[in-house]
Amino acid sequence: MVDPKLTLASDVLERVDRRLLDPDSAAPLWPTGFPLLDEALDGGLRAGTLNLLAGAQGEGKTTLVLQMARSSARSGRPVVFVSFELEAETLLQKCISAEAAETTEVSSLSTPLTVRQVRAAFEASDTVAGGLPERLGEHIGGIDALTAVSRYAGLLYIYRSTATQTTLDVIAGAVKDVLVEHGVAPLVVIDYLQKVCTPDHRGEEEKVTRITEGLKDLSIEFECPVLAISASDRAGLEPGTRMRARNMRGSTALAYEADVVMIMSNKADVVARHHLMYGANNGEHFKDWSVVTIEKNRSGYSGGEVEFRKHLECGRFDANGQAVSEKLVDERVYTE
Numbered sequence: 001m002v003d004p005k006l007t008l009a010s011d012v013l014e015r016v017d018r019r020l021l022d023p024d025s026a027a028p029l030w031p032t033g034f035p036l037l038d039e040a041l042d043g044g045l046r047a048g049t050l051n052l053l054a055g056a057q058g059e060g061k062t063t064l065v066l067q068m069a070r071s072s073a074r075s076g077r078p079v080v081f082v083s084f085e086l087e088a089e090t091l092l093q094k095c096i097s098a099e100a101a102e103t104t105e106v107s108s109l110s111t112p113l114t115v116r117q118v119r120a121a122f123e124a125s126d127t128v129a130g131g132l133p134e135r136l137g138e139h140i141g142g143i144d145a146l147t148a149v150s151r152y153a154g155l156l157y158i159y160r161s162t163a164t165q166t167t168l169d170v171i172a173g174a175v176k177d178v179l180v181e182h183g184v185a186p187l188v189v190i191d192y193l194q195k196v197c198t199p200d201h202r203g204e205e206e207k208v209t210r211i212t213e214g215l216k217d218l219s220i221e222f223e224c225p226v227l228a229i230s231a232s233d234r235a236g237l238e239p240g241t242r243m244r245a246r247n248m249r250g251s252t253a254l255a256y257e258a259d260v261v262m263i264m265s266n267k268a269d270v271v272a273r274h275h276l277m278y279g280a281n282n283g284e285h286f287k288d289w290s291v292v293t294i295e296k297n298r299s300g301y302s303g304g305e306v307e308f309r310k311h312l313e314c315g316r317f318d319a320n321g322q323a324v325s326e327k328l329v330d331e332r333v334y335t336e
């Protein structure tokens with residue numbers, strides 16, 4: 001029998017043609033839900049690719065990938081969110097708060113439903129009777145947000161992961177289960193890569209190399225995109241510095257194996273000094289914006305810089321970002 005991985009070019013052309021003619025099939029492309037990022041990535045995250053997001057501590061990396069996960073699930077495609085950091089309930093609280101801001105008319109939303117308010121509803125222990133709808137219904141946009149999340153909640157799988165048990169094989173098993181259940185490959189999100197358990201490997205360099213190669217293999221095996229957050233080394237976390245792809249923690253394999261590397265920075269940290277010196281309160285204003293730089297893009301243009309306004313108290317970014325118009329410090333990007 002011929003190895004199924006040995007593909008004849010004519011079969012590829014036939015397969016693409018069949019897919020284009022089938023109204024139920026989707027392109028092997030997962031839009032991120034951020035129009036400017038999608039434009040920079042020529043449509044979104046691709047099947048068979050490893051996409052890394054790194055950046056400053058607390059800048060909103062989990063929030064950004066969760067927003068991409070919501071976008072995928074909302075468009076009808078399953079997601080496996082491998083979470084080493086946050087509980088499933090915490091992630092859902094962010095989803096509901098974010099949906100409240102996105103589904104309710106801004107003018108009528110005098111005070112947006114915050115993650116803290118949603119958390120209080122989840123954790124209520126008072127004697128007043130009422131489930132989630134009643135408790136969220138006390139806030140403007142609460143019911144609409146719950147309804148919006150409920151519509152795609154059947155496609156959003158959260159794998160509560162631990163650094164001692166969640167191996168590459170465990171993740172592959174979960175992805176396979178979801179593929180079998182839904183008949184389509186999921187978007188796989190890893191928060192975060194250095195936490196994946198590799199019991200047979202010693203030393204950070206060896207471990208991170210194995211995890212990176214393993215996640216790339218997984219994207220190829222299941223024909224899905226893997227979107228992983230990567231931790232930063234100490235130099236990349238220095239206050240006021242601009243993190244770069246080379247600052248991802250553990251191994252040069254990270255920048256080498258990845259198809260896409262996105263780096264997230266606080267605008268106040270990376271904008272050239274003269275923008276901070278002239279113009280009233282610019283420094284303060286810049287803190288509300290995150291700059292995402294596409295440092296590496298194997299299938300297209302790299303070097304794109306887009307910025308998104310943060311609303312972390314509501315578990316989201318404004319998806320309608322803008323190209324960065326200011327000069328940023330240190331213009332170098334990763335080159336192979």
Ligand SMILES: Nc1ncnc2c1ncn2[C@@H]1O[C@H](COP(=O)(O)OP(=O)(O)OP(=O)(O)O)[C@@H](O)[C@H]1O
Pocket residue numbers: 056057058059060061062063064085114115116312313314
């Ligand atoms: N309710 C809230 N109100 C305001 N800010 C909040 C709220 N909840 C979280 N944040 C901010 O959001 C940040 C965490 O967001 P997120 O987890 O998306 O960032 P991250 O880059 O993944 O963080 P880390 O580097 O810790 O993994 C925190 O630094 C915190 O300041």
